[in-house]
Amino acid sequence: MEGHQEWLHGFAQAKTEAALLELLAKAANELGFDYCALGMRLPLPFSNPRTVMFNNYPQAWQQRYQSEQYLRIDPTVAQGMTSTRPMLWSEALFASSRPLWEDARAHGLQIGWAQPTHDLKGVASLLTFARSGEAIGRTEFQANAQKMHWLAQAAHAALANILAAKPDGVGTIKLTEREIEVLRWAADGKTAADSAEILAISERTVIFHIDNALRKLGAANKTAGVLKAAMLRLI
Structure with missing residues (x-):
């Protein structure tokens, strides 16, 4: 990715989830991925923290993920709540969620890179890029790790601003x-x-x-x- 200033301007100008998703889809394509997803878990309400999620995954997979309530067993979500380390999809990572792993692969989501972000307000987010092609090797990981980290932070800040600007947002x-x-x-x-x-x-x-x-x-x-x-x- 070239021109961080141009990307920063784009994130700053994104006023809706749809506009932000469009930017992230472009970034994903530049890094060699077909799909992107961004989720954010807010600290409130205490009894049932609100989760915001959007992506450009195939519609069939979006419906499947929701109907099977895979959010509850997704290991990338669970680990992303307690760590900011990048996660590459693997059988080992999904060992405790085998149905989710096999189902995702059947829908063409075989290779994934998930990058969590946490802020000082206790808000956590997870940016994921996915594809069906070649596995992520050491060279690709080292070349794009810093870019992925930067994108995750920029996306987190942009989504936080979008949510805060809504009538029921905490920013109001x-x-x-x-x-x-x-x-x-x-x-x-x-x-x-x-x-x-x-x-x-x-x-x-x-x-x-x-x-x-x-x-x-x-x-x-x-x-x-x-x-x-x-x-x-x-x-």
């Missing part, structure tokens, strides 16, 4: 300085009365700012609000 949550202050003191275990004394304001004012913050965060109570704000790095 804007807390005031006072709301941040009262939530920080609440995170330290301070009561509304304690915070009022520390901040030299009335307890009623503290409660007012906490209530406003909880409304913006969509949290049912102070504990949930503090946890959500902390996970989103808002406090």
Whole structure:
């Protein structure tokens, strides 16, 4: 891949998942792959973290992957949640998910390269390029490892921005300085009365700012609000 500045501009201009997918498909082709996929797991909600996925795999495989709920047993997804090391598809990697491995190969997805990315907000993503042709050798891996790592990070940042810009995205949550202050003191275990004394304001004012913050965060109570704000790095 040539011209990182041109690619950076492209990622910055991508405002939808479709536009981002188009860029990644072009990058995949330049690196000798037929297909690409990008998935991102968000840290919220706590009980069932949201996962966003899109790809240009054959339609039959997309339907198969969903109907068989392969996401639950995909080893690249599991390892990508705890590591940022690149993964090349192999029988060993899919040893515990043999049906998935054999099914993917039957759909023309035989060779794959998966690159995880994690950010400081606790968000993880996985960029995967796949093809049905020649295996990835040492020379190809060494030549493209840095490019793949860079693409995964750029794609992660672009998708995070796209999601944050949506009406229900975390990027739309804007807390005031006072709301941040009262939530920080609440995170330290301070009561509304304690915070009022520390901040030299009335307890009623503290409660007012906490209530406003909880409304913006969509949290049912102070504990949930503090946890959500902390996970989103808002406090």
